[in-house]
Structure formats: C-alpha cells, structure tokens
Amino acid sequence: MKGCGCYIDLQVDSLEKINMEFYQKGFTDGLPIIPPTPERVEKFYRYSLKDPEDVIAVLPPRNGKATIEKIAVNAVMAGCPPQLMPFLEHAIMAIAEEKFNLAALNATTHPIAVAMIINGPMKDEIGFNYSTGCLGPGNLANATLGRALRLCLINIAGAIPGVGDHATMGSPAKYTYCFAENEDENPWEPLHVERGFPENSTTVTVMGAEAPYNVNDHRSIKPEDILDTIIHTISTAGSNNSHVPGEILVIMGPEHANSIADEGWEKEDVKDYIHENAMVSLDLADRGGRSFDKKFAEDNMVRITRSRDDIVIVVAGGIGRHTLVAPGFGESSKSITKPLKLKNGSYATSIEDYLKR
Numbered sequence: 001m002k003g004c005g006c007y008i009d010l011q012v013d014s015l016e017k018i019n020m021e022f023y024q025k026g027f028t029d030g031l032p033i034i035p036p037t038p039e040r041v042e043k044f045y046r047y048s049l050k051d052p053e054d055v056i057a058v059l060p061p062r063n064g065k066a067t068i069e070k071i072a073v074n075a076v077m078a079g080c081p082p083q084l085m086p087f088l089e090h091a092i093m094a095i096a097e098e099k100f101n102l103a104a105l106n107a108t109t110h111p112i113a114v115a116m117i118i119n120g121p122m123k124d125e126i127g128f129n130y131s132t133g134c135l136g137p138g139n140l141a142n143a144t145l146g147r148a149l150r151l152c153l154i155n156i157a158g159a160i161p162g163v164g165d166h167a168t169m170g171s172p173a174k175y176t177y178c179f180a181e182n183e184d185e186n187p188w189e190p191l192h193v194e195r196g197f198p199e200n201s202t203t204v205t206v207m208g209a210e211a212p213y214n215v216n217d218h219r220s221i222k223p224e225d226i227l228d229t230i231i232h233t234i235s236t237a238g239s240n241n242s243h244v245p246g247e248i249l250v251i252m253g254p255e256h257a258n259s260i261a262d263e264g265w266e267k268e269d270v271k272d273y274i275h276e277n278a279m280v281s282l283d284l285a286d287r288g289g290r291s292f293d294k295k296f297a298e299d300n301m302v303r304i305t306r307s308r309d310d311i312v313i314v315v316a317g318g319i320g321r322h323t324l325v326a327p328g329f330g331e332s333s334k335s336i337t338k339p340l341k342l343k344n345g346s347y348a349t350s351i352e353d354y355l356k357r
Contacts, residue, residue: 044072057096060103062158078148113173119192120202128180132318146176173211185254187261207335212324237284241304244330271308
C-alpha cells in the first residue's frame with residue numbers, strides 16, 4: 001500500500017492468517033481486526049474533506065504522519081462504519097495539539113488513556129450510546145470509534161506497550177474509551193455549548209483520563225450530600241490529582257444531575273463546590289513522588305484541582321443513582337473540543353454534508 005503497507009488480498013490470505021500476521025507485526029490491539037482491503041478503505045474517503053495522502057497531524061512518540069489513508073486503514077481494522085471517519089479525523093487533530101501533550105501521555109507509566117466525548121445532533125444520526133451502558137459493550141459507534149483512535153496511536157504514533165507506551169500496567173480504557181453526552185436528560189447546557197459552540201454543532205472532545213470508577217449514592221437527596229460523596233471518592237491518597245492538580249472527568253448520571261439541578265444548582269455551582277471542597281492532606285498528597293505546589297495548600301490541606309475549570313462535567317448514562325469519576329493527567333495536559341466543520345468553515349449538521357464534499 002502507498003501509505004502504510006497494510007493492504008491485503010482476501011483471495012490469497014485467510015482471515016485467520018491475516019489476523020495472526022497483523023498481530024505478530026504489532027499492528028493490532030490483540031483483538032481480531034477487519035482486513036483493510038482497498039475497497040473497504042476507499043469507502044472512508046467519501047466521508048473525508050481531504051485527499052488520502054493529506055497529512056492532518058504528526059503523532060508522537062514516533063512522530064508518525066497521520067494521513068487520511070492511514071487513518072482510514074486503522075478505522076477499517078477497528079470495525080468502524082465509514083460514517084465515523086469525520087469524528088476520528090477531528091479526534092486525531094485534537095490529540096496532536098500541543099496543549100494536549102500526547103507525547104507525555106504515551107510515554108508515562110501512569111495508566112492514562114484518551115477519552116472521547118461526542119456532543120451535538122450527529123450523535124443521534126450515527127447512533128452513539130449516551131444512555132444505559134454507554135461506557136460498556138454493545139454499541140458499534142462507541143466501541144469502534146474509540147478502538148480506531150487507539151489503533152491509530154499504536155500504528156501511527158508508535159504507542160506500542162513497552163515501546164512507545166510505558167504504562168506500568170496499562171488500562172482497559174486503552175482498548176476503547178468513547179461515549180456521547182445524554183443531552184436529552186441533561187438539566188444544564190451540554191459540554192460543547194459550555195465551551196462556546198452552537199447547540200446544533202457536533203463536536204468531539206478528547207481528554208487524558210484514567211478508566212472511570214463508580215460513585216454509588218442511592219440515599220442522598222441534597223446537592224451538597226451527593227457532591228460530598230463524589231468529593232470523598234476522588235479525594236484519596238494515590239489519586240493522580242492528589243499530587244498533581246489538574247482536570248477531572250465527572251460523568252454524572254441523569255438522576256444525580258437532576259436531583260442537584262432541581263434544587264436550583266447550576267453547573268458552575270457544582271464545579272465551584274467540588275473545587276472548593278475536594279482536598280487531601282498535604283502528607284498524603286506528597287505520596288505521588290512529586291513536590292506539591294504550595295499555592296494549592298490551605299491549613300495543611302491541598303486542592304486536587306487548580307480551578308473550577310478543571311472539573312469537566314458530562315451527563316451520561318441511564319437509570320440509577322450513579323456517577324463516574326476519572327482522574328486526569330495533571331497540569332501538563334488539557335482537554336480539547338473540536339467541532340466538525342466543512343471546507344467553507346460552517347458547522348456540519350449531518351453526515352450528508354460530508355457526502356457533498
């Protein structure tokens with residue numbers, strides 16, 4: 001193949017042989033792949049505004065050139081429908097931005113992954129899951145888009161475990177980490193609107209985040225009580241944010257979110273409360289192995305966020321009084337939201353827009 005030498009001939013090679021050869025060459029995540037035949041790869045070009053040889057990003061640590069062709073090959077391997085190509089392209093452009101600091105995320109021993117959050121009307125057209133089980137199995141768009149990004153990190157960026165990816169133990173979030181926001185049951189403005197984009201725009205947000213863990217609170221009704229449970233869950237010794245303050249992803253279930261909003265709390269109130277109260281003692285904060293910036297200290301306690309803007313709140317999930325929290329990568333990485341735009345600069349409102357390229 002012109003770009004990455006991954007095309008195969010299904011008339012010659014069996015599916016089992018292809019999968020084993022790709023695995024042995026380090027091209028996969030260990031799971032079976034869809035063979036990237038020329039016909040399959042070319043279907044993805046219809047949903048791109050660029051040409052196959054165009055480079056849209058350079059991805060460390062290998063500093064591999066992310067061409068449209070290479071991205072499409074990895075998307076095919078992941079099992080993506082071609083309509084997901086615009087989302088994958090924008091995610092790759094986002095992680096390549098300097099403030100995301102992909103080089104550090106790939107090189108660290110910390111089990112950090114790249115979370116993708118989808119907002120806007122195209123999430124429904126594609127069929128992303130933002131309700132029950134949105135971070136689990138069972139949804140084609142969520143599972144394959146997240147996996148395609150990881151395969152791009154392996155095959156283009158060189159984030160191969162033990163080579164370019166030095167996470168001590170890794171994380172299941174490194175297989176796939178993608179979901180959409182439940183805007184229908186969100187009592188506040190969704191993430192993309194909060195970040196200055198029109199409500200009818202579709203966006204992809206990328207964030208360095210650990211695999212999420214559960215906050216179980218079936219009893220609390222008052223906003224302060226629900227938020228205190230969340231705060232106690234994230235303010236622990238050993239949490240990455242306890243010794244390096246930075247972003248935290250809070251994936252709030254609709255029941256928790258609406259219980260809080262029903263008492264008149266806005267999203268900014270929630271972020272303020274978490275920032276002001278999520279603290280750990282100074283001696284516990286130092287256990288991460290780095291000197292803590294004393295400007296975050298107060299009465300021998302230290303904050304785990306630098307400001308309320310570090311708290312990234314997304315409403316997702318279905319029935320149940322649960323919230324998920326995921327520490328970030330500290331001060332060295334910033335989440336990025338990119339809108340899907342057309343060549344004329346307007347916001348894409350449907351997949352049909354890309355077919356008119």
